[in-house]
Amino acid sequence: MTAGFVPWPDEFARYYRERGYWRDRTLGALLDDGARRWPSRTAVVDGARRWSYAELNSRATRLACGLRARGIGHGDRVLVHLPNVAEFLSLTFALFRIGAVPVLALLPHRRTEIVHLARLATPVAYVVASELRNLAYAVPEIEHVFVVGDPGEFTAIEDVAAEGEPGEGPGPDDIAVLLLSGGTTGLPKLVPRTHNDYDYNIRASAKLCGFNGDTRYLAVLPMAHNFPLACPGVLGTLSTGGTVVLGAGADPGAVFPLIKAERVTATALVPPLVLVWLDAAEEPEESTVDLSSLGLLQVGGSRLKAEAARRVTPLLGCALQQVYGMAEGLLNFTRFGDPDAIVNDTQGRPLCADDEVRVVTDGEEPVPPGDVGELLVRGPYTIRGYYRAAEHNAGAFTSDGYYRTGDLVRRLPSGELVVEGRVNDVINRGGDKIPVEEVENLLMAHPAVHDVAVVGIPDDVLGERSCAYVVARGTPPTRKDLIAHLTELGVAAFKQPDRVRFVRSFPRNGLGKVDRKALSTLEIRS
CATH class of the missing domain: 3.40.50.12780 (ANL, N-terminal domain)
Known part of the structure; x- marks a missing residue:
């Protein structure tokens, strides 16, 4: 078991196996099965490129062999920093095959986040899109840099592929992937998902959502996110013989x-x-x-x-x-x-x-x-x-x-x-607690409100006051309009926003969530 990983207690692991949740299969087997059952069926569409299950499997196998030949193998971490391209899938399955662990950085990440992830995960390789390859200079301790696209002075990912056998793979209780935590404050933490637990996540989600061989799943959210990756997402699609269509945005x-x-x-x-x-x-x-x-x-x-x-x-x-x-x-x-x-x-x-x-x-x-x-x-x-x-x-x-x-x-x-x-999105206004989601939902019912985020701002008298940031639909309403709307709905006066600010859009973190801390800071500065 990898150092730094907290396993499930034995009695829970035993129960999950007895219940059939954990099948002791690794995620590399997902593509093996697909290539055997549906070799000629289209697995992935990436612009003009169309890879069958057999081709995706072949590319993943050859890449696994090439990575192994460079000394990358079981338990090694590989920092993956790619957009929605077909190579994301061939690389991910290659890493699953050899027991190396993808660390899925988000495309907007830059020097601060990449340095943080490199220190935390200690990866042996960094696989990066060509337009971001200069970030590799910020992490010189990473031994290998592989580039999708123009490699510059680094190594192109297609040049890594080699013939042969990938060798021994991981165990089902090993870490399969390190996802990033989705909080809106601080640098991300690493979420270790094992082959056993992620296999269940994928399989059960695909079944619930009715995915099958006729499914054509469009990945417009970045595949580095858990949601489009495995809920059921692209992996759920491939587990059932469907086709993944990649979108650039x-x-x-x-x-x-x-x-x-x-x-x-x-x-x-x-x-x-x-x-x-x-x-x-x-x-x-x-x-x-x-x-x-x-x-x-x-x-x-x-x-x-x-x-x-x-x-x-x-x-x-x-x-x-x-x-x-x-x-x-x-x-x-x-x-x-x-x-x-x-x-x-x-x-x-x-x-x-x-x-x-x-x-x-x-x-x-x-x-x-x-x-x-x-x-x-x-x-x-x-x-x-x-x-x-x-x-x-x-x-x-x-x-x-x-x-x-x-x-x-x-x-x-x-x-x-x-x-x-x-828990930290409740505004304490002089002892009165304001649940921001409730107020946001009520404001969204106003026809001139496209989107809204309510945040707390420090106040010397009340401790906190509320400020509603509004993206308007058409002509912006006034604060008076919004207060009248809330009053008509019977909302308590203390829940009504003390301030209203109109913006074109909200600051968001890499997972698309509103960065409330940034909004609060913006209001304090103003």
């Missing part, structure tokens, strides 16, 4: 024609992009594009406000599935056939019957049913600790192995969760 002007041309059946977005798509679908030039093949739009990464959720099916013509999860493990989905009220107003219920969910007070006592509390979870695909983070783990996990998500939720009698915000 989510701009409707490019993506809507791609959906039509490739007959895309499913995709996933974060809420800000949903709003962009919905607005585009109302424009005459975009509304005529045939999106009839699109059957499923998954939305996750942060909460989709109910007002936006209700617009999805009428405007895009597809089913909406809300997905609430985290790189650390737990996944919740709304199900096909759920009533509209569940799909639009909740974030679904857990994927697995053995996802152990607790909703607790500050003192970790259970809250009454329907009340808001912090979500704690443990289960067959939720980690027991961050990688090389013993001090942080002491606070992030309970003594009996529950992960403290930091999310505030309500659990309905039917089992669905409603995300109400973050």
